[in-house]
Amino acid sequence: DQQVKQNSPSLSVQEGRISILNCDYTNSMFDYFLWYKKYPAEGPTFLISISSIKDKNEDGRFTVFLNKSAKHLSLHIVPSQPGDSAVYFCAEGRQIYNQGGKLIFGQGTELSVKP
Amino acid sequence: DTAVSQTPKYLVTQMGNDKSIKCEQNLGHDTMYWYKQDSKKFLKIMFSYNNKELIINETVPNRFSPKSPDKAHLNLHINSLELGDSAVYFCASSPGTSGRIKTYEQYFGPGTRLTVT
Numbered sequence: 694d695q696q697v698k699q700n701s702p703s704l705s706v707q708e709g710r711i712s713i714l715n716c717d718y719t720n721s722m723f724d725y726f727l728w729y730k731k732y733p734a735e736g737p738t739f740l741i742s743i744s745s746i747k748d749k750n751e752d753g754r755f756t757v758f759l760n761k762s763a764k765h766l767s768l769h770i771v772p773s774q775p776g777d778s779a780v781y782f783c784a785e786g787r788q789i790y791n792q793g794g795k796l797i798f799g800q801g802t803e804l805s806v807k808p
Numbered sequence: 809d810t811a812v813s814q815t816p817k818y819l820v821t822q823m824g825n826d827k828s829i830k831c832e833q834n835l836g837h838d839t840m841y842w843y844k845q846d847s848k849k850f851l852k853i854m855f856s857y858n859n860k861e862l863i864i865n866e867t868v869p870n871r872f873s874p875k876s877p878d879k880a881h882l883n884l885h886i887n888s889l890e891l892g893d894s895a896v897y898f899c900a901s902s903p904g905t906s907g908r909i910k911t912y913e914q915y916f917g918p919g920t921r922l923t924v925t
Contacts, residue, residue, distance in 0.1 A: 727912050736812070736898050736916030737851070742909055782851060786912035793839065793863050794902070794911030798851040 696720050697785050699799035706806050712770040714802050716783030719764065725786040727796070728757060728768050730779045737782055741768070773806045780804070811835050812917040814899050820923045821889055829884045829920045831899030839863075840882040841900040841914065842874060851898070857882055858904070889924045896921050 698717045706712045716726070723745055729737035743750040743757045743766065750757050756769045770777055783799040812833045821827050833840060841864075842854040856864035860876045871887045882899060899917040903910045 725909055725912050734918065736900070736918050738916065739913045742912065744909070780849075784912070786909075788911075789864070793856065793858060793904075795853060795856070795864060796912055796914065797853075800848065800850050 695800075697783055697797050697799040699781075699783055699802045701802050702800070703803045703805070706773045706804065708775055708806055708808050709772045712768075712773045712777065712804055712806065714768040714770075714781050714783075714804065716766050716768075716799055717764060718766070718785055720785065720787070721761070721764070723785045723787045724794070726757070726759060726766050727784045727786055728755075729782040729784060729798075731782060731801070732779050740781075742786075770804075773804075775806050775808050778804055778806045812899055812901055812915050814897075814917040814920050816920060817918065818921050818923075820925065822925055823889055823891060825889050826885070826887045827889060827922070828886070829897055829899075829922075831882045831884070831917055833880055833899075833901040833915070833917075835901055835915060837901035837915070838879055838904050839902045839911070840876065840879070841902075842882065842884050843898040843900060843916075845896040845898065845919070847895070855882075855884075886922075889922075891924050894922055894924045 727742040728740045730740045731737040759766045780801045782801045785797045839858045841856045845851045855874045857876045873885045876882045896919045900914040902914045
């Protein structure tokens with residue numbers, strides 16, 4: 694029962710163009726959605742987040758859009774750079790009674806930005 | 809100066825053995841986590857400790873036992889290793905468990921690749 698889904702295992706984009714990574718979720722009771730970036734042989738690193746009460750959050754080249762009616766969010770990277778090549782994980786942040794905050798990850802999308 | 813460190817980075821062992829993975833964070837965070845990334849690349853939480861107290865214990869075989877000697881360390885001991893335990897194990901930390909955004913901006917270690925033969 695996969696609560697956070699990233700249906701595209703990979704994405705290839707030309708340098709300078711826009712990268713759009715997508716994520717779908719099933720549970721409406723969440724606090725935040727976050728995007729993490731992971732390079733090979735390293736741990737994931739936090740990239741950007743969005744609160745459940747917002748529909749857009751922007752940080753430099755990265756913008757996350759949240760569509761609650763469609764239970765869908767997307768990460769836009771503009772312009773894409775070769776250094777953005779990594780695996781991107783979408784994660785739902787949810788407070789669980791007596792357990793504190795919990796992250797539920799999607800399976801990741803591997804982005805390749807070609808020079 | 810590494811924020812979250814794990815040792816060892818690679819661990820190859822035979823079925824039935826017992827092994828431990830160590831994790832240390834120097835960020836002053838109250839909460840630490842263990843995650844497992846399986847062969848299909850899913851990253852799933854296993855345990856969470858807040859100030860040395862276990863707060864999240866997912867459906868994990870009781871062969872896995874976390875131990876937190878202090879809030880900067882969270883170790884994972886695995887008894888009677890099985891082939892299906894082969895995975896990458898990540899340790900992470902965050903400032904707290906309040907549900908505010910900082911709870912979810914977790915800092916991950918580099919991972920320990922466990923291979924059981």
